[in-house]
Structure formats: C-alpha cells, structure tokens
Amino acid sequence: MDALMAAFVAAALAQVGDRTAWLAAILSDRYGKPALVIAMAALALLAASGLAAALGTVIGPKLAPNAQQLMLALALLLQGGGAFFPAKTPDRLDRWRIGAVATAVLGLFILAFGDGVQFIVLTLAARTPVPALAAVGATIGSLVVIVPAALMGEAAWLKLPLKPLRIAIGVVFVLFGLVLALGALRLV
Template identity: 35%
Template sequence: MDSFFLPLVAAAVAEWGDKTQILALLLALHYRKPGIILFAIACAAALNASLAAFGGSLLGAYMNGNAAQLFMAVALTLAAIGTLLPFDEPDNGIGWRMGSWKVGIFLASFIGFATIEFGDKTQFLTAGFGAMLPIWPFVALGAAIGTVISCAPAVMMAEIFRETIQLKLIRRISGGLFLFVAAILAINAFRLI
C-alpha cells in the first residue's frame, strides 16, 4: 500500500499552490465546466505520472536500496526548492490564449495541464517513488489521484478558492515538509545514523 499512498500524499501536498493548481483555477473560471476540466486533469495527470513512475522503476532496477533513497531525497529537495521559490501568478488574461483555441474544453485543459505538469516537481517525486517502491503502476495511480485531489478544490470552488486560500503559507509549509523528509532520507541513505 506504500506504493499507492505515499505518492498520493506527496503529489497532493506538492500541487497545493503550484502553477498547475493556478491553471486549474483559471480554466474553471474561464470555462465553468468543472466535470470536463477535472476529467482532463485526471487524464493528463495519469499520463504524466505513468511516464514518471515507469521511468523511475527503470532507474530503480539499477540502484540498491540506499541509492534509491538518495534519489528520492534529491527529488524531495528539488520539490522543496520548487515549492519555496516564488513564481508569478498569471493574470486572468493568460489562460485565454489557450481558451481561444478551437479544440474544445477537454482538449485545451488536457494539453495545457499535461504541458505545464511535464517536468514539474510532482513528476520528479513520482519518478523517485517509482525507483524506490516496488509496484510502479500503483505509484502512478497514487500520484495521479493526489494531483486531482489538490486541483479539485480550485476547479469545484473557483471563486471562493481564488479569494480565500493563502497559497504562500501553504507553499512554505509544503516546502519545509519536503526538506525535512529529504534530510531524513539522505541521512538514512548515507547511514549517518
């Protein structure tokens, strides 16, 4: 069950306040079709998580347990850095370049989300879990569900979410948590304690 729940929690925490959650919010405010947007996010998250978990499992086949833990510690450290670094939140006009595409709500949401999520911290975390944990399809499923869980409030309650959620505080807490867990894994991987 670790192969499912650890990536689920890590992905859900990593995506809070991230640009993918902001994109989900902008898509929801523009299209006002939460079901279609969430389905597109789920499909894109499943694709990206599957690629990452499978790639991580391929790398993990060449690593011993300590190397896999160190790889995961590096992924967590990169996630912490990505979470703690500020980014410019897009204004309401940015998504409507994408919204003006003549491909429909699902495809615009899928392409936008898959593109912005590719190479993101959640994908690195998923690759780390894929290298460290035994069943990569469960890792992919957990990471995809965690991503959808974190984006769902932004999509379902777009107006309330935009006005009330303090994303900077959430990002700081997430980043600190990732650094703490990364330090523990690195210490364990190097057998310092």
C-alpha cells in the first residue's frame, strides 16, 4: 500500500502545471468531449505507468535497498528541479488526423511516457513487493489533476496560478529527495 499512496501523491503533485494536464485541456476543447479525453488519459497513463512499473520489477531485485532509496531520491530531485522551469506548451496535435480516440490516447501516452512521473513509478515499483500498486497510484494521482483540466478547458486551466504552484511543489520534491538521498548515503 505504501507504493500506491506514494505514487498517488507524487503523481498528483507532479501533474500540477505539467504538460499532460495541459494537453488534456487542449484536446478537450478541440473535440468538445471531455469524458472521452479523460477516459483516454486514464488508459494512456495506466499503460505508461504499467510499463514503468514492469521495468521497476526487473531493476529492483538487482539493487541493494540503499541503492533503491538513492534512485527514488534522484527521481524526486529531478522532478523537483524540473518544476522550477516553466512548462513548454505541448504540441497541440493539430496535424493528427486519426480521430479523437487515437489522438487522445496516443498523444497523452507519448507525453506521459516521457514524463518524470514514470521515473518515480519505476523507482517505487522497484522497492515494493506489489509493483502494480505504483502504476495504479500514479494513474489515479495523475487523473486527480487531468480530470479538472479536461473539464475546465485550456483557457480556464491557464488562468490558475500554475507557476507558483509548480515552484512550491518543486521545493517539496527537492526537500524529500535530499532527505532520502542523505538517508541512503547514511549521512543522517
């Protein structure tokens, strides 16, 4: 259960002001079908997180517990560091002519798979006996942010104070990453 809750919280925080939620808002406006975009986002996020968790199950047994903790610390530090930079506008996928379902699921999968959340999922899955919980937690946590973004649409989403939220969340990630790293190195 630790992996479920940790992935849920990490993904929910990481998605605030991130490109995945922004793309969901764009696609929701474009197709006028927020429920469809949300369903495809859930599918895309579960697939991306599932792949990350599967890789974590392969890597995890090869690492000592301190190395697993250090890897998680690195994932949190990278996610936190990235939050200090403004999110680039995601590709609007205007030239994609494959329909609403395929555009939403493929576009969101590609964006989510390259996201820092997947590194966090991988590291959490490497540390737990039930790695699928990390994937499920990250999917649900991401949807906590993506659902409102899709329902609000791009204009309303961008009116939110995303920049200060990203910076505050980045500080939280960096602090937790530093504490975990110092603990893994036995410096605290």
